[in-house]
Amino acid sequence: EPLMTLDNQSLSVNLYELMLSIQKGNMAYMINYWYGDVNSENFWGTVIDENSTTWDDYYTLAVYKKAKNLLAASVLFEDMGLSLPDATVKGIDEDIDALIEEDGVGSKKALNSILSQYGVNVDMYREYKLLEAKSQYLAEHLYGTGGSKLGAALKEEYLQENYVAFHQIFIANYYYVFETDENGDTVYYTDNGAIA
Numbered sequence: 200e201p202l203m204t205l206d207n208q209s210l211s212v213n214l215y216e217l218m219l220s221i222q223k224g225n226m227a228y229m230i231n232y233w234y235g236d237v238n239s240e241n242f243w244g245t246v247i248d249e250n251s252t253t254w255d256d257y258y259t260l261a262v263y264k265k266a267k268n269l270l271a272a273s274v275l276f277e278d279m280g281l282s283l284p285d286a287t288v289k290g291i292d293e294d295i296d297a298l299i300e301e302d303g304v305g306s307k308k309a310l311n312s313i314l315s316q317y318g319v320n321v322d323m324y325r326e327y328k329l330l331e332a333k334s335q336y337l338a339e340h341l342y343g344t345g346g347s348k349l350g351a352a353l354k355e356e357y358l359q360e361n362y363v364a365f366h367q368i369f370i371a372n373y374y375y376v377f378e379t380d381e382n383g384d385t386v387y388y389t390d391n392g393a394i395a
Contacts, residue, residue, distance in 0.1 A: 203270055208277070210270045214327050216318035218262045226258075272334035281340060283332055291328045295321060 201209035227237045234242045243255040299321070303310030311320045319327070342348050377385040387395040 203267060205270050206274050206278075208270060208274050210266050210330075211323070213318040213323055214330075215262070215266050217324070217327055218266055219259065220317040222258055222262050269330045269334050272337050273330055276333045276337045279337075279340075281333075281337065283329070283336055287332050287336070288329070291325060291332060294328070295325055 200212050202212045202215045203210050223237065230237050230239060230242050243253060245254050246252065247254060247257060299305065299307050299310050302313055307321055314320055314324055346354070380386050389395050
């Protein structure tokens with residue numbers, strides 16, 4: 200089903216679910232490291248602002264905004280009559296072929312089985328990668344690589360409107376307590392737990 204539609208194009212609920220999975224996957228190592236489980240309610244349920252927004256709310260909305268941007272970029276891409284370079288499309292297809300070989304053990308059906316856990320299949324995954332490529336190509340077409348097509352005055356105006364600088368002074372309100380021996384010297388331990 201379409202999650203959102205703009206002009207004659209749409210982005211499906213399944214692609215949005217894939218995008219959410221990718222975001223979660225990108226964060227998995229950090230969440231597992233600090234919370235022990237990528238699905239930890241201690242992380243996802245943490246309130247991060249005065250509006251009771253949780254990390255779950257924050258990332259769900261961030262990915263939703265990204266989905267809107269991808270769809271808008273795709274519509275603008277088509278309206279401007281742009282087309283992806285053959286090398287870009289070929290690169291995406293080669294990456295998918297590599298996934299079929301490595302993760303699908305040479306079988307598109309096997310890779311589809313894996314991708315189905317994320318709500319998509321190989322064709323939908325390819326659609327997502329093409330959407331990303333169109334968005335990047337459009338940005339480079341409009342603004343140049345690294346914003347090279349933007350004039351210095353425009354960059355300066357943006358800088359003046361958005362740049363914030365501040366100094367932070369850290370005043371520790373704690374101190375360390377060290378274990379000492381009978382002479383008052385700090386005790387250090389070796390890796391095996393013996394006194395150094």
